C-alpha cells in the first residue's frame with residue numbers, strides 16, 4: 001500500500017487503553033479484586049466496537065491486539081465503527097452467577113465514562129453472553145439516568161436485542177462461503193465439509209450447508225470428533241452433543257481426535273474452535289480446496305503461506321466471521337431508531353453486507369495484484385492480505401479526512 005511510516009506508527013498503538021480494578025464481594029464473604037481492560041484502537045471511522053472477553057488468560061496485550069483486529073474487521077465489512085475490545089482476567093466457569101453479575105456491574109461502572117452509543121459499544125466474546133450484556137446495560141442505565149440500549153449489543157431480545165444475532169456469525173460465514181464457492185468455482189451440491197469445533201458459530205453453518213446439499217463428513221469438539229464419509233445430520237449431531245456433551249461416538253461415525261477435521265478428506269474446511277489450529281505441522285496435509293475461518297486466528301502465518309502455495313483458498317476470519325459484528329451494528333441502528341426489524345429484514349441485510357464485503361476484498365486482491373509475488377495459481381487471490389488492505393485503506397482515508405494524520 002506504500003503507507004507512510006507515520007501512518008503505520010499511528011496505527012500501531014491504540015488511542016486509549018484503560019485498566020480498572022474491580023473489587024467483588026465473593027459468595028464466601030471475601031472481597032476479591034479483578035483486573036479489567038477496555039481498549040479503543042482507532043475511532044476515525046466511528047465509535048469503537050468490539051466484545052468483552054472473560055478468560056483467565058486476558059491481559060492488556062491480548063486486548064490491544066483484539067481491538068486492532070476489530071478495527072480491521074469493522075473496516076472489511078464496512079460498518080461505521082472503529083475497533084475496540086475489553087476483557088476481565090477471570091474464570092467464568094468457576095464463578096457463580098451472583099459473582100458474575102457483581103463483577104459485570106463493577107466493570108460497567110468502572111468504564112462507564114468511556115463507553116456509550118457514540119463512544120464505544122461493547123458486545124460478547126469468549127466467556128460472555130446475552131445475560132452479561134443485560135447486566136452491563138442495566139448498570140450503565142443507572143449511571144446515565146436513562147435507558148440507552150445502544151450502549152451494548154447482543155442483548156436479550158426483550159431489552160433491545162436484534163433478531164438473528166444468535167446465529168449471525170454462522171449465517172454471515174455461510175453467505176461468505178456461497179460467494180467464495182461462486183468466485184472460486186467450488187460446487188456445493190454433495191460437497192464434503194469438515195468442521196473443527198461444534199459450538200455457537202459451527203452449528204448454524206453446518207445446518208445451512210447441509211440444507212444446501214453439502215455433506216458434513218467430520219466434526220469435533222474439545223472432547224473428540226466424529227467422521228463419516230457418507231455425511232452426518234447437523235441437527236442430530238447438535239442434539240447428541242447436548243445430551244452427551246460431545247460429538248464423539250455419534251452413532252454411525254468413526255471416532256477421530258479433536259484436530260483431525262483439519263486434515264480429513266474434504267472439500268471445504270471450517271475451523272470454528274480456537275486460534276492456532278492450522279499450523280506448519282498439519283497445513284501440508286490439508287485436503288480442502290476452500291477454508292472458511294469462523295474462528296478467530298485459526299491459521300498461523302507459517303501455515304497460511306503453506307496453504308497459499310498449495311493453492312488452497314482461505315476466506316480469512318476478519319471477513320468470514322464478520323456477520324456477528326454486522327448484526328450487532330443492525331442492533332445498534334434499531335436501538336437508536338427505536339424500531340425493530342423482522343428476521344427476514346435482518347437476514348437480507350446481512351446477506352447484502354457479507355456479499356459486498358467479499359466482493360470488495362476480492363476486488364482489492366485483483367486491484368493490488370497481491371498474488372504476483374508468490375502465486376502458484378495465477379487466478380488465485382490472497383484474500384487475507386486483501387482484507388487487511390481493504391480495511392486499512394478505509395481507516396487511513398478516515399484519519400486523513402479528519403485531519404488526524
Ligand code: NAD
Pocket residue numbers: 126169196197198199200201202220221222223258259272273274275294295296297321322324
Ligand atoms: P463455543 O464455545 O460456542 O464453541 C467452541 C467449540 O469449539 C466447542 O464445540 C468446543 O468444544 C470446541 N473446541 C474447543 N477446543 C477445541 C479443540 N482443541 N479442538 C476441537 N474443538 C474444540 O464458541 P464460539 O462462540 O462458537 O466461538 C468459536 C470461535 O469463533 C472462536 O474463535 C471465537 O472467537 C470465534 N468467533 C465467535 C463469534 C460469535 O459470534 N460467537 C464471532 C466471531 C468469532
